[in-house]
Amino acid sequence: MTSGLTEGLTLGLKPGLKPGLKPGLKRGFKPGFMHWAAASPAARFICGQAMNKMESGEANEIRDLLLWNDWHPVANATTLGVVALQPARLQNEELVLWRDGNGMVHAWDDRCPHRGARLSLGRVAGERIVCAYHGWQFDQSGKCVLQPAQPRETPPAAACARRFHAREAYGMVWVCLGDPALDPPPFPEHGQPQLRKVLCGPYVVQACGTRVIENFLDMAHFGFIHEGVLGDVQHTEVPDYRVGPYDDGLGACGLRGVIATGCFVWQPVSNLLAAEGSMVEYTYRVVRPLTAILTKLPRQQQGFAEAISLHVQPLSEFVSQAWVVLALTDAVSSDLELRAFQDRIFGQDLAILESQRPKRVPLSPGVEIPQRADRLSAAYRRMLGDLGMRWGVI
Numbered sequence: 001m002t003s004g005l006t007e008g009l010t011l012g013l014k015p016g017l018k019p020g021l022k023p024g025l026k027r028g029f030k031p032g033f034m035h036w037a038a039a040s041p042a043a044r045f046i047c048g049q050a051m052n053k054m055e056s057g058e059a060n061e062i063r064d065l066l067l068w069n070d071w072h073p074v075a076n077a078t079t080l081g082v083v084a085l086q087p088a089r090l091q092n093e094e095l096v097l098w099r100d101g102n103g104m105v106h107a108w109d110d111r112c113p114h115r116g117a118r119l120s121l122g123r124v125a126g127e128r129i130v131c132a133y134h135g136w137q138f139d140q141s142g143k144c145v146l147q148p149a150q151p152r153e154t155p156p157a158a159a160c161a162r163r164f165h166a167r168e169a170y171g172m173v174w175v176c177l178g179d180p181a182l183d184p185p186p187f188p189e190h191g192q193p194q195l196r197k198v199l200c201g202p203y204v205v206q207a208c209g210t211r212v213i214e215n216f217l218d219m220a221h222f223g224f225i226h227e228g229v230l231g232d233v234q235h236t237e238v239p240d241y242r243v244g245p246y247d248d249g250l251g252a253c254g255l256r257g258v259i260a261t262g263c264f265v266w267q268p269v270s271n272l273l274a275a276e277g278s279m280v281e282y283t284y285r286v287v288r289p290l291t292a293i294l295t296k297l298p299r300q301q302q303g304f305a306e307a308i309s310l311h312v313q314p315l316s317e318f319v320s321q322a323w324v325v326l327a328l329t330d331a332v333s334s335d336l337e338l339r340a341f342q343d344r345i346f347g348q349d350l351a352i353l354e355s356q357r358p359k360r361v362p363l364s365p366g367v368e369i370p371q372r373a374d375r376l377s378a379a380y381r382r383m384l385g386d387l388g389m390r391w392g393v394i
């Protein structure tokens with residue numbers, strides 16, 4: 001069921017316990033598209049950290065169950081060493097990431113259960129985390145095993161850090177805050193040895209993840225926002241293309257997404273190796289609410305192939321971090337050059353993404369006026385509605 005993932009760690013659990021579970025969190029969601037869709041009436045639920053609610057004084061925070069039980073990238077796996085603790089953020093939760101001496105990744109709540117200090121201010125000592133404030137030591141299961149102020153006593157069972165599911169895939173650390181119904185999204189091109197992989201980003205954007213994904217699926221903006229690179233103002237027409245349901249091949253454990261094929265666009269510089277403009281054939285697959293993958297084949301460059309996956313990490317409903325993974329046949333350009341190209345493209349999109357109003361993608365007709373080239377975007381919106389998405393949509 002892992003579909004070419006670089007399998008990492010799913011935390012070992014005590015019998016009857018699951019990481020990320022909070023009192024009152026609704027259980028019983030099983031894998032599969034229909035289950036999530038059927039669950040949509042219950043998709044708004046209250047599970048924000050009690051501390052956040054108490055401090056903000058806000059009404060109970062609404063979370064998105066669909067995203068809560070999904071996997072999201074939170075860090076570059078290669079920069080997560082075995083020494084340092086690394087803070088991260090996901091769906092308003094503050095996380096601390098660490099890698100133990102066996103190379104396994106862990107994601108915990110970045111809060112010491114003693115007096116609430118950030119665990120990420122502490123350190124890794126062998127197989128333990130040591131809190132910076134009073135030196136409590138936690139083993140890999142999150143259990144406090146030493147309180148230095150009373151070293152001869154056994155710490156109480158309640159002295160336990162809150163843990164989440166963590167894995168490595170596609171060069172990133174992935175975290176699921178709830179009960180993972182699925183594996184991280186399938187990206188089979190990443191498993192093809194002839195394709196070179198480069199991780200780009202992450203790019204922080206003050207926009208909903210849904211807007212970021214929809215922009216990735218949009219061909220009609222190439223000639224305006226990416227003029228001279230991915231598009232040309234003299235070639236703005238978007239020929240009709242096909243849109244249909246996409247099966248990720250994971251059966252009952254998978255999710256029905258959206259695919260667009262036969263998408264053609266004229267590009268002046270479709271990639272770093274392009275010596276001239278070319279018609280380029282795109283396919284787009286939306287395989288999770290916040291993951292989309294495109295492939296592109298320029299007609300003028302036989303042998304060139306490229307797949308680009310976009311994964312949006314929802315820092316909050318309105319702030320996102322975008323990760324881009326390249327799998328391509330370019331063996332000439334340096335990693336630095338390939339990343340600079342993606343930096344440039346994402347930088348061009350940024351101001352538009354942050355300008356869009358409403359910030360949430362409207363699923364109802366009449367709020368925005370679609371054009372025929374938006375058929376893929378329309379299918380994505382239907383997918384989000386069918387799945388019961390709550391964050392980033394109205």
Ligand code: FES
Binds near residue numbers: 135
């Ligand atoms: S706050 Fe962490 S040991 Fe006291």
Ligand SMILES: [Fe+2]
Binds near residue numbers: 215221225226345349
């Ligand atoms: Fe763009």
